Amino acid sequence: MNITEEQVDFFNRNGYVVVDNILSAEDISYYRSVYEEFLENKIDAGRFRSDLGGFVEGDKPVPKERITQIMLPSRLMPSLLEKALHRETRQIAKQLLGNDMELDFDMLIDKAPHSVTPTPWHQDCAYWISMPDVRAASCWVALDDAIKDNGCMWYVPGSHLLPVRAHRPAGKGGGALECDAQESEGVAIEIKAGSCVWHHGGTLHYSRGNSTDLRRRAFINNFRPEEMIRFERDRGFDHTGDRDVRNTDAKN
Numbered sequence: 001m002n003i004t005e006e007q008v009d010f011f012n013r014n015g016y017v018v019v020d021n022i023l024s025a026e027d028i029s030y031y032r033s034v035y036e037e038f039l040e041n042k043i044d045a046g047r048f049r050s051d052l053g054g055f056v057e058g059d060k061p062v063p064k065e066r067i068t069q070i071m072l073p074s075r076l077m078p079s080l081l082e083k084a085l086h087r088e089t090r091q092i093a094k095q096l097l098g099n100d101m102e103l104d105f106d107m108l109i110d111k112a113p114h115s116v117t118p119t120p121w122h123q124d125c126a127y128w129i130s131m132p133d134v135r136a137a138s139c140w141v142a143l144d145d146a147i148k149d150n151g152c153m154w155y156v157p158g159s160h161l162l163p164v165r166a167h168r169p170a171g172k173g174g175g176a177l178e179c180d181a182q183e184s185e186g187v188a189i190e191i192k193a194g195s196c197v198w199h200h201g202g203t204l205h206y207s208r209g210n211s212t213d214l215r216r217r218a219f220i221n222n223f224r225p226e227e228m229i230r231f232e233r234d235r236g237f238d239h240t241g242d243r244d245v246r247n248t249d250a251k252n
């Protein structure tokens with residue numbers, strides 16, 4: 001799929017951009033069925049499955065994750081690499097940030113109905129080792145209509161052009177990282193199932209908890225220059241380890 005020059009320009013200025021309808025209705029039902037196989041452990045994700053919601057002191061254990069995160073679905077199911085979502089997003093990543101962009105990692109992030117756990121404000125690059133080339137684009141594909149109250153994405157426009165904020169673990173229990181930011185700085189991006197929103201590795205983002213009866217399944221592909229993927233792997237970093245503040249600019 002080709003995107004417009006206006007979309008590329010919008011991404012460069014704002015650090016995010018919506019691309020509508022990258023999946024057909026048939027594709028959406030295919031990805032939903034694969035997603036359920038992962039969630040129901042019919043495809044065993046083992047150590048790649050964890051709770052992005054972590055826990056805070058005093059919490060009781062919960063039967064299921066607050067926010068289910070499954071890393072590297074395409075490593076567990078390589079046929080995904082040949083399908084529409086990976087094909088289309090790779091082509092768009094190259095148009096956004098250059099022909100050397102390749103898939104670094106993919107992941108599933110599910111917010112079950114009434115799981116009411118926000119993804120804290122953060123910049124993805126805080127999780128990553130510092131890199132000489134900071135071009136990175138993440139594509140958040142909605143498999144369900146995403147609205148504010150089931151957990152659509154929010155972005156702070158232009159934040160990818162500013163210094164990285166200081167990050168810290170949001171709670172105990174190995175969940176997400178967070179930094180200081182609030183909804184009043186951001187814009188909520190509500191999109192339909194089959195559409196996607198892209199953000200730069202430095203763009204501040206967040207999502208509310210799912211307080212509705214609705215599903216909120218996201219399939220996320222992350223791209224960076226081929227040379228930087230080699231740079232990461234040479235240093236033993238492949239996005240499967242513990243969540244931690246790795247970027248030196250995000251430590252305070």
Ligand SMILES: O=C(O)CCC(=O)C(=O)O
Pocket residue numbers: 109119124138140151205206207218220
């Ligand atoms: O799906 C979410 O709530 C968070 C997604 C996210 O942080 C990301 O794609 O980088």
